[in-house]
Amino acid sequence: xxxxxxxxxxxxxxxxxxxxxxxxxxxxxxxxxxxxxxxxxxxxxxxxxxxxxxxxxxxxxxxxxxxxxxxxxxxxxxxxxxxxxxxxxxxxxxxxxxxxxxxxxxxxxxxxxxxxxxxxxxxxxxxxxxxxxxxxxxxxxxxxxxxxxxxxxxxxxxxxxxxxxxxxxxxxxxxxxxxxxxxxxxxxxxxxxxxxxxxxxxxxxxxxxxxxxxxxxxxxxxxxxxxxxxxxxxxxxxxxxxxxxxxxxxxxxxxxxxxxxxxxxxxxxxxxxxxxxxxxxxxxxxxxxxxxxxxxxxxxxxxxxxxxxxxxxxxxxxxxxxxxxxxxxxxxxxxxxxxxxxxxxxxxxxxxxxxxxxxxxxxxxxxxxxxxxxxxxxxxxxxxxxxxxxxxxxxxxxxxxxxxxxxxxxx
Ligand code: ACO
Numbered sequence: 350x351x352x353x354x355x356x357x358x359x360x361x362x363x364x365x366x367x368x369x370x371x372x373x374x375x376x377x378x379x380x381x382x383x384x385x386x387x388x389x390x391x392x393x394x395x396x397x398x399x400x401x402x403x404x405x406x407x408x409x410x411x412x413x414x415x416x417x418x419x420x421x422x423x424x425x426x427x428x429x430x431x432x433x434x435x436x437x438x439x440x441x442x443x444x445x446x447x448x449x450x451x452x453x454x455x456x457x458x459x460x461x462x463x464x465x466x467x468x469x470x471x472x473x474x475x476x477x478x479x480x481x482x483x484x485x486x487x488x489x490x491x492x493x494x495x496x497x498x499x500x501x502x503x504x505x506x507x508x509x510x511x512x513x514x515x516x517x518x519x520x521x522x523x524x525x526x527x528x529x530x531x532x533x534x535x536x537x538x539x540x541x542x543x544x545x546x547x548x549x550x551x552x553x554x555x556x557x558x559x560x561x562x563x564x565x566x567x568x569x570x571x572x573x574x575x576x577x578x579x580x581x582x583x584x585x586x587x588x589x590x591x592x593x594x595x596x597x598x599x600x601x602x603x604x605x606x607x608x609x610x611x612x613x614x615x616x617x618x619x620x621x622x623x624x625x626x627x628x629x630x631x632x633x634x635x636x637x638x639x640x641x642x643x644x645x646x647x648x649x650x651x652x653x654x655x656x657x658x659x660x661x662x663x664x665x666x667x668x669x670x671x672x673x674x675x676x677x678x679x680x681x682x683x684x685x686x687x688x689x690x691x692x693x694x695x696x697x698x699x700x701x702x703x704x705x706x707x708x709x710x711x712x713x714x715x716x717x718x719x720x721x722x723x724x725x726x727x728x729x730x731x732x733x734x735x736x737x738x739x740x741x742x743x744x745x746x747x748x749x750x751x752x753x754x755x756x757x758x759x760x
Contacts (some may be wrong), residue, residue: 394644398571398738399579403436403726406570411649415568416440424656429538429563430454433510433722436568437503437729450507457511458532458541463487464516473524477714478600480520481513486593488512502732505588506725513721514538517714518545539563542718547706554667555705558660562701565653566694566716568723570645574599578724582731583738595724599717602639605695609712611640612699615676624679628687640696641684650691657697664704673700 405414413420416435423432427441434442434450442450460468464484471480488508519529530545540556551559569575577598581591599605618627631638643651658678665674677700681692695716702712 392644398576398740401570401727401730402439403730404568404570404723406645408643408645408647408649411646411652413569413652420565420652421656423564424561427564429560429567429719429722432564432567433506436722436726437506453507454511454538455532455534457508458515458534460484460512460515460519461489463489464512465519468516468520468523471520475520477517477520477524477710478596478717481516481714481717482593482596482600484516484520485509485513485596486589488589502588502725502729506722506729509588509592509725510538510721513718514542514545517711517718518542521546521708521711543705543707546708546711551705552667554663558664558701559705561660562657562698562705562715563719565656566698566719568720568726569694573601573604574720575724575727579727579731580738582728583735585732585735588725588728591728592721592724595720596717599720600713605713605716605720607639607693608695608699608702608716609709611696612703612709612712614639615673615680615700615703618676618680621675621679624676624683628680628683632687638684638688638690640692640699641688641690643691643693646691646693651693653694654692654697657694657701661697661701661704664701668704673704676700 403416405412405417407413415423415432416439418427418435418441423435427435430451431441431447433454434440434446464487467484467487468480471483475483515532521527522529527548530548532541533544533550536544536550537556537560539560539562540551543551543555543559571579574595578591578595581594582588602610614627618624628638646652661674661677662671665671677697681696684690684692698716699712702715703709707715
């Protein structure tokens, strides 16, 4: 099922995805030795580099908790806004704290000078993640003079969380010559995001599903983008710089970029009957199946996937069309049977976002919009007990070379 909203962006997506595939192929080849053998270094796999009280990702048990709350507890009961407070402060908010946070987030939604100017100046061929990265780096918060560092950090985190959806929606609509849509203060963070992208208010189920998807993607320990944010923060650079690093890191196809590619794969497979031959062929060609496998959940399912699978079922039930539920669950069964891999958060997030009407080109940015509370919580935790992050490498290049004047170099 390809809706008109998706069809007009798919052609442009094809060229971009080819480029992403090429980039993934380069990454794959450069992680191996010159003889094409096994990688010598394992990308810090299994290495503990710090303590953190924000999130527990347990790959052995296949569990995830934010600040001690199992993800299932939060997925069934909490909102994205409550989760942001929990991640930043360590406890769920009181009614008064939640009302205050909601009011502050709502008040910060509109873009101020620089970000707005930059978004209107960027050419429309710029990728949404690149526009987001550029706009985020230009953000500044109001009136931080004289504030204590703790409240300044919270202000900056609120500013970032509030403005991410507006940046994404504003640039998407400009890219497609659509008029900008001002944020609606009466809508939740998730519902307002859908509204600003699409121009119509989501149904209750759509708003709740978006909220849940964002909550599930809000935090995940020392993943690559969070680690990048912490490395930047550990130099005592500012929160905007740290989050800009994180956005750049999330973009890659082995991290946040996988949700878009997983959806492309589902659309390419098309029918349940095509699943097994498609997967056989991809595995025979040593291709990675996007949305499967995880650095930490190696021998267990990604706990977030089950909640997104249930959401996919609910969305299909609302429309009465179970095509994507049947397709996605069949792909998951076949990949597990043939390769022993489980779906990660990106796999079921892909059809969920698609059925919510999110254009493919925005999939990675949705991940970014969702992850800002986690990134900013980690930046605050890093500042609170800072140590410069500076690992070592083993030097394997040539040694004892002698400088040769340029005219004598013979090339
Ligand atoms: N499809 C096919 N084979 C896979 C996949 C996959 N998705 N994932 C892992 N494998 C295989 C590898 O080919 C390798 O097999 P080999 O030993 O026969 O060569 C083995 O499993 C181990 O793979 P590694 O790359 O060493 O595992 P690593 O922990 O480095 O990779 C990663 C984790 C990058 C997530 C990987 O599973 C992958 O590329 N998945 C697809 C991309 C994806 O979905 N990314 C989103 C991750 S979740 C997130 O970032 C929010």
